[in-house]
Amino acid sequence: MNRILISGARVLLPDATAAPHRDILLEGERVAALLEPGTAVEDAARHDATGRLVIPGLVNGHTHGHGGLSKGMGDKWDLALLLTHAAWIGGHRGLEDKRLATTLTAVEMLRKGCTAGYDLAFEFPGPSLDGLAAMAEAYETVGLRAVLAPMVADLTFFQATPGLIQALPEEYRARAAGLSMARADDILTTIHEAARSWRGGRVRLGCAPTIPLHCSDSFLEGCRDLSAEHGLPMQTHVAEARYQAGGGEVRYGSTLLAHMDRLGLVNERFSVAHGVWLTEADLALLAARGAGLSHNPGSNMRLASGIAPARAAIRAGVTVGLGTDGSGSSDNQNMFEAMRLAAFASRLWDGATEEDWLGTAETVRLATEGSARLLGLEAGSIAPGRLADLVFLDLAHVNWAPFNDAANQLVFTEDGSAVREVMVGGEWKLRDGRVLGLDEAALARRAQEAADRLAGLNAGMREWSMAVAPHVSCHCRALAGRFTGARRLIAG
Numbered sequence: 001m002n003r004i005l006i007s008g009a010r011v012l013l014p015d016a017t018a019a020p021h022r023d024i025l026l027e028g029e030r031v032a033a034l035l036e037p038g039t040a041v042e043d044a045a046r047h048d049a050t051g052r053l054v055i056p057g058l059v060n061g062h063t064h065g066h067g068g069l070s071k072g073m074g075d076k077w078d079l080a081l082l083l084t085h086a087a088w089i090g091g092h093r094g095l096e097d098k099r100l101a102t103t104l105t106a107v108e109m110l111r112k113g114c115t116a117g118y119d120l121a122f123e124f125p126g127p128s129l130d131g132l133a134a135m136a137e138a139y140e141t142v143g144l145r146a147v148l149a150p151m152v153a154d155l156t157f158f159q160a161t162p163g164l165i166q167a168l169p170e171e172y173r174a175r176a177a178g179l180s181m182a183r184a185d186d187i188l189t190t191i192h193e194a195a196r197s198w199r200g201g202r203v204r205l206g207c208a209p210t211i212p213l214h215c216s217d218s219f220l221e222g223c224r225d226l227s228a229e230h231g232l233p234m235q236t237h238v239a240e241a242r243y244q245a246g247g248g249e250v251r252y253g254s255t256l257l258a259h260m261d262r263l264g265l266v267n268e269r270f271s272v273a274h275g276v277w278l279t280e281a282d283l284a285l286l287a288a289r290g291a292g293l294s295h296n297p298g299s300n301m302r303l304a305s306g307i308a309p310a311r312a313a314i315r316a317g318v319t320v321g322l323g324t325d326g327s328g329s330s331d332n333q334n335m336f337e338a339m340r341l342a343a344f345a346s347r348l349w350d351g352a353t354e355e356d357w358l359g360t361a362e363t364v365r366l367a368t369e370g371s372a373r374l375l376g377l378e379a380g381s382i383a384p385g386r387l388a389d390l391v392f393l394d395l396a397h398v399n400w401a402p403f404n405d406a407a408n409q410l411v412f413t414e415d416g417s418a419v420r421e422v423m424v425g426g427e428w429k430l431r432d433g434r435v436l437g438l439d440e441a442a443l444a445r446r447a448q449e450a451a452d453r454l455a456g457l458n459a460g461m462r463e464w465s466m467a468v469a470p471h472v473s474c475h476c477r478a479l480a481g482r483f484t485g486a487r488r489l490i491a492g
């Protein structure tokens with residue numbers, strides 16, 4: 001078995017303090033031991049990491065690889081407008097565009113110290129076996145671990161908010177109603193086939209009924225059964241925006257999560273993405289079912305969705321991870337930024353005391369162990385038996401001069417620019433600041449060509465979408481007012 005001894009580095013321990021110096025012995029793809037410096041070790045390749053802080057690879061609890069081509073689109077878009085515009089943002093993509101977008105996302109994650117991601121992968125009008133294979137290959141080429149969960153719905157690809165289509169002016173209605181997804185049976189069959197033929201490795205298949213309101217109950221049940229049959233992790237955007245929470249009450253007469261629970265989807269394989277408008281009863285339900293939550297503060301702020309009650313969720317016993325969301329709504333894949341925003345956002349609750357704030361050690365754990373649990377990975381800490389997914393930060397970088405406190409500086413100071421090396425499963429993927437085995441300049445050129453071509457192809461749809469947007473906004477604002485749950489969840 002391949003053995004590597006990493007010596008000379010400071011090492012982030014599971015309690016988020018930094019040991020002054022420890023040697024890390026790797027065997028195969030796992031950490032075998034943390035050793036006092038100078039401990040004799042036979043038959044191991046040596047890597048001198050003097051001047052580095054080694055931390056566990058960050059894990060992105062919620063992203064969209066397809067967002068790699070959509071960064072920086074739109075300014076004052078809330079979620080309702082983002083989803084309205086999704087048809088032209090993501091339209092006309094071929095297989096190579098899907099691969100390209102996911103490669104860009106994975107490269108950015110790697111560069112910014114992230115070794116795994118939970119990717120809700122979108123294809124229109126529905127998932128395809130070759131699309132899933134291309135996106136999985138993108139992660140494999142870059143060298144990241146991923147849960148790749150086809151993001152699916154059977155009712156509509158447009159806004160499935162109760163009453164919206166009827167509320168649109170006549171001239172827009174037919175097109176809005178026509179933006180439908182592939183047939184439910186075809187979608188479920190594709191996921192089933194993908195699960196049967198999945199070749200294992202570092203990219204695992206998941207399943208993501210995208211938004212409960214976008215899915216029929218029988219379709220949600222179909223996803224539940226596929227998850228149970230194949231052991232697929234499942235993640236859904238739940239109560240991301242207040243208008244969705246209001247729409248849930250109108251359609252189901254309960255919270256969105258309570259409805260999903262009645263259908264049997266909320267279990268230990270399930271996690272909520274966002275959950276900004278979850279109620280306290282929802283948090284208790286997630287905890288009771290052993291389900292998780294990915295907190296995505298950057299995207300939630302960008303889209304004015306609100307702030308998820310992450311601290312209250314932790315206190316309720318929910319497994320909480322941290323994510324960036326796709327670059328279509330967060331514009332980057334920077335988990336250091338996600339940590340910083342999570343810590344800051346937790347301090348904004350009206351009336352919150354410091355007991356309710358996310359501390360830095362706790363925030364680091366969300367971005368490592370917490371998200372790793374959402375993906376079902378034995379990663380997220382540097383300890384014997386854990387996966388050797390390691391990130392090496394340059395302590396000579398200005399972010400670390402001087403070194404005062406590891407957790408505080410990881411959350412408050414570091415922005416990804418001190419990341420110099422990254423290992424996944426004991427293999428180098430980034431070295432001396434260079435992504436191995438990939439031509440990044442060529443990737444950037446191809447990204448520009450694709451963006452220009454797709455913008456041309458989608459111009460007509462863009463025009464329609466912009467015209468319909470004010471009507472969508474007006475309808476969704478009214479629906480938000482229908483939410484009767486807690487207005488402001490104070491942590492704790």
Ligand SMILES: Nc1nc2[nH]cnc2c(=O)[nH]1
Nearest residue numbers: 064210237299325326329
């Ligand atoms: N933020 C966000 N929410 C979603 N809900 C469904 N799709 C998306 C998406 O791409 N981004």
